[in-house]
Amino acid sequence: MHVVVNAAVSADGKLSTRRREQVRISGDDDFARVDHLRAESDGVLVGVGTVLADDPHLTLDDQGLRDQRSARGDSPHPGRVVVDSSGRTPLDARVLDDAATTYVVVAEAADPERRAALASAGAEVLVAGEERVDLSDALETLAERGVDELMVEGGGEIIFSLFEAGLVDELSLFVGSLVIGGRDAPTLADGTGFVDSFSGLDLREVTRVDDGVLLRYDVDDAGSNQ
Incomplete structure (x- = not known):
C-alpha cells in the first residue's frame, strides 16, 4: 500500500484554531488539487476526531472526476476510512451515507452493540488491535479489500500515529499565508511527539498554489535524525 498524507496548515503549522473550528487555509486551486488526489486514491482516511469536529463527507466534488473513475471501472468515490478505536463515530455522520463504501476501524475492546449499530448505519466495521486500533493491521486489512492507494486527510493525532508507525510514504503539505497561533491549536502531527x-x-517539489506554497516530500525514515 502507498500512503500519502495531505494537509493544509497555516504559516505557523496549525491545522485550525484552538477551538478546533474549520479555517479556510487554502483556496480554490488547492481544493481542486485535493479533489484530484482523492480521485486517484482507493481510500481516504481520517481519525474519529476529524469526524466529530468537522463531519466531513470525504467524497469528490468534481463530477468529471467521478465520471473518470466510473469509466475505468472504479466506484465514483474512493472508499472512506475512519480510525475509531472505541466506535465514537456518530450514527448520523455524513461518512455513513451510501455515497461510498465506509470502513470504520475499531479495536477489539469496542462495545459489540456499538459495532452492530455502526454496521446498521452503513459502515463496514473492521477490527484491528486490542485496546486501540493497530494501524499496521488496519492497513493490511484495507489492502486485502483493494485499497492500494490511501490518502490521509487528518487530523494531527492520526497523522502522528502513522508517522510513528512508519506507514507514511509521502507528505503533501499546503502552507497558507496566515498565522493562527495558540499553544492548544492542533498541528500537522500532534500525539506524544518524537x-x-x-x-x-x-x-x-515546491510549487506556488493560490496565495501559499505546496511542499511535496517523500518520507525517508532511513535518513531520520538521531
Whole structure:
C-alpha cells in the first residue's frame, strides 16, 4: 500500500484554531488539487476526531472526476476510512451515507452493540488491535479489500500515529499565508511527539498554489535524525 498524507496548515503549522473550528487555509486551486488526489486514491482516511469536529463527507466534488473513475471501472468515490478505536463515530455522520463504501476501524475492546449499530448505519466495521486500533493491521486489512492507494486527510493525532508507525510514504503539505497561533491549536502531527529520533523527509517539489506554497516530500525514515 502507498500512503500519502495531505494537509493544509497555516504559516505557523496549525491545522485550525484552538477551538478546533474549520479555517479556510487554502483556496480554490488547492481544493481542486485535493479533489484530484482523492480521485486517484482507493481510500481516504481520517481519525474519529476529524469526524466529530468537522463531519466531513470525504467524497469528490468534481463530477468529471467521478465520471473518470466510473469509466475505468472504479466506484465514483474512493472508499472512506475512519480510525475509531472505541466506535465514537456518530450514527448520523455524513461518512455513513451510501455515497461510498465506509470502513470504520475499531479495536477489539469496542462495545459489540456499538459495532452492530455502526454496521446498521452503513459502515463496514473492521477490527484491528486490542485496546486501540493497530494501524499496521488496519492497513493490511484495507489492502486485502483493494485499497492500494490511501490518502490521509487528518487530523494531527492520526497523522502522528502513522508517522510513528512508519506507514507514511509521502507528505503533501499546503502552507497558507496566515498565522493562527495558540499553544492548544492542533498541528500537522500532534500525539506524544518524537524525542530521540524523527521521521526524515526528502523535499521533492515546491510549487506556488493560490496565495501559499505546496511542499511535496517523500518520507525517508532511513535518513531520520538521531
